[in-house]
Amino acid sequence: MYSGGVSTSERLIESTRALLWERGYVGTSPKAILERAGAGQGSMYHHFKGKPDLALAAIRRTAEEMVATTTAVLDGPGTPYERIEAYLLREREVLRGCPVGRLTMDPEVVADDALRAPVDETLDRLRARLAEVVEEGKEQGELAPGLDSAEIAATVVATVQGGYVLARASGSPAAFDAGVRGLLALLAPRHR
Amino acid sequence: MYSGGVSTSERLIESTRALLWERGYVGTSPKAILERAGAGQGSMYHHFKGKPDLALAAIRRTAEEMVATTTAVLDGPGTPYERIEAYLLREREVLRGCPVGRLTMDPEVVADDALRAPVDETLDRLRARLAEVVEEGKEQGELAPGLDSAEIAATVVATVQGGYVLARASGSPAAFDAGVRGLLALLAPRHR
Known part of the structure; x- marks a missing residue:
């Protein structure tokens, strides 16, 4: 898979990333x-303590x-609504699913605090940043003032993560797109 | 795991269901x-053609x-909004994830049309029924008339499926609940 010049440890990490995304931890x-x-x-044990x-x-x-x-998207240009929209519409390999989120369906990742920590932290940071953007949107009158920013941030991330489920079930990105468009319509009625 | 009186084929099916939910197809x-x-x-091959x-x-x-x-929930009592709310707030073993949705993260299920079919059909039926309820809600003036019923149905299912991801990442149902509450607030502002 990899040509010369790339270190063995690097090739091991990149191969593991690809396999975890495709097959999960249990399946790798x-x-x-x-x-x-x-x-x-011997090379895995030379560079790493083992599979975990x-x-x-x-x-x-x-x-x-x-x-x-x-x-990059959430700190990018545009109004708060436009940045949330950019996050939701950001081009993704929808049918491959989320390389981070998919790990939550893996019993051995969820049961291992060390393996679960980067997954949890990543989704947590994403939610926290989204909540700030929602807050800005409320302050600027772009989003409804009664919304709970942390809740909306969770809804936004959940729609994306669940959108992958719908897309992979149907074998088409259309269901992901539908979920995202529905959320955008709900988020800012005046943008419709 | 099972006491006498239950047929072997029944025990095989129930054991497989539990393992698929917990570990997925690849991990079982x-x-x-x-x-x-x-x-x-020999009993698996006596009753079934094999693992698939x-x-x-x-x-x-x-x-x-x-x-x-x-x-049962979506055809149950209540206004359209209340039935969508009941679906979203329905008690779930959130940390176990969805036994149907989780299969979409399984490469061997997604790659096999026969195994993927019941997953796809189930989520599809759910979306279709939810779209009808959203349509009723629009007709009755409970939901915004400009909403696309099929899109909103996809958003509702995606929020639930993605809520499992957030809950399992954080090891707590709180993130699932937050996503659901955010969606409910967006769906019907006058219910807030």
């Missing part, structure tokens, strides 16, 4: 990681990327 | 199913139960 064997990375049997340690490095990197991407 | 081995069912090695066939029976039963439960 050390053997599959090594095969995908084109790495020898390697998975943690992979999950942390995926989480950092998600924070960077969502922050 | 025939061995684990047989152990949980207290069944012998047994899983299909299990998924179909779980899907039927979900349809029955949600239909």
Whole structure:
């Protein structure tokens, strides 16, 4: 999968990220990681303490990327509503699902505080930032003043995460788009 | 796990349902199913063609139960808004996630048209029924007339499915509740 010049540890992390996204933690064997990375049997234990340690490095990197991407959108140009809209409409590989959110369906990630921590922190930071943007929208009169910013932030993130479920169930991004458009219509009636 | 009097095929289906909910299809081995069912090695192939066939029976039963439960709420008493509210606030084992929705994160379910079909059909029926209730709400002046019923139905289902993701990430049902309350506030401002 990877050409020369990239370190073994780097290839292991990137292979693990891809497999976790596709198959989850339970469905990812050390053997599959090594095969995908084109790495020898001993190399995982040379660079990492084992599958959990390697998975943690992979999950942390995926989480950092998600924070960077969502922050860029939510701190970007536009009114508060427009930034929430940009977050919701941001191009995603909808049928692949969320590389962070999907890990919550993995019993071994949820049961392991160390593995769950970066997942929890990432979704938490996203909700916190969204709540600030909702708050701004209320102050500027763009969103209804009676809304609870933290609740709306949870609704926004939930719609995206659940949108992946609908899209993957139907095999089409259309259901994701419908959920997002419904939420946007509810969020700011005067934008309709 | 099961006492006498229940047929082996029944024990196999119920064990598979529990394991699929907890660990997904990829994470559920025939061995684990047989152990949980207290069944012998040959019994799976005596009653079913193999793991996919047994899983299909299990998924179909779980899907039927979900349809029955949600239909009871959405066809129940109350105004359209109250029935959507009842669906959203319906007591769930939030931290266990949705036994149907969680299967969409399973690459082998999504890749197999036969296994994906009952998942897709169940979420589709739910969305269709919710869209009818939203339509009623619009007609009765309880929900905003400009809303697209199919979109709002997708938003409602997505919020629930994504609420599970938030709850499991944080290890607490509070995030699920927040997302649902946010959606209810958006759906019918005059109910706030």
